[in-house]
Amino acid sequence: MEKRTDVITMKGNPLTLVGKEIKVGDKAPDFSVVTKELKSYSLNDLGSGVKLISVVPSIDTGVCDLQTMHFNDEAAKLKEVTIVTISMDLPFALDRYCAAKAVEQLKTLSDHRNASFGENYGFLIEELRLLTRGVVILDKDNIVRYVEYVPEVTNQPDYNQALEEVKKLL
Template sequence: MDKRKSVVTMKGNPVTLLGKEMMVGDIAPNFTAVTKDLKEFTLKDMEGKIKLISVVPSIDTGVCDLQTMTFNEEAEKLNNTVVVTISMDLPFALNRYCAAKGLENAITLSDHREASFGLAYGFLIEELRLLARGVIVLDQNNKVIYVEYVNEISQQPNYDKALETVKQL
């Protein structure tokens, strides 16, 4: 298994990312996560659509909330695009969050069972068993068009660049 050290920090401290680093041009691997309703969800469930995958450590933190709500608000403006937020949060926490926030335009997924997404896309933090912050955009054929592993987990991703990439597709 690939291990990448000092790529990402949390409060200035380096953490280790597990899994293959995704690069522009790669074909995205399949993954299995769980919806807030406890149903399995895979990359294949978004077949034929553009995918904006927003990766957050925990939905219950301020920066993760801002990231999730920002992409949720933009989702309805994007054509043929599925917006997904994925974290290691339990499905029950995701369900509570979505109900409290009125989150309707994005899909929230939990990677808690097997860290399938985290390992396949290189976002799993070894020391914390959380996902690092980032964004991945896939085209209709699951080719990686944009990828961002945010250097410092407490910082926000580049919303404008990710959204601009989706709009160009």
């Protein structure tokens, strides 16, 4: 498995990403994650339209909460776009979080079983077995049209740029 260094840091400390870096123009790789209802979920389950994948280390942290709530709010406005959040959190934690925060506009997904998304999309942090922060946007043909690996994991992604890219695809 490919490993990449000098791509991200957490609180200034360099970390290693496992998996091949995905780039604009790539065909989106498949993945297998789990819903909060403990059901398998893959690329096909995202449907045939435009897709925004919000990637967070853990739903229980402040920045991840901000990111998830931001995209939940955007999902209410962008009904024709499938928006999901993927983390390594257990499905039970995702269920608890969604109930407590009234997250109903996007789906939260867990990559805890086998890190399939993390490895296939190059978001898995080797040292922590968490996903790094970022955003991936796929068009209706599952071609990557935007990808952001946030360089400092404790920072938020570029929401404006991601949403601008989504709107170009509508």
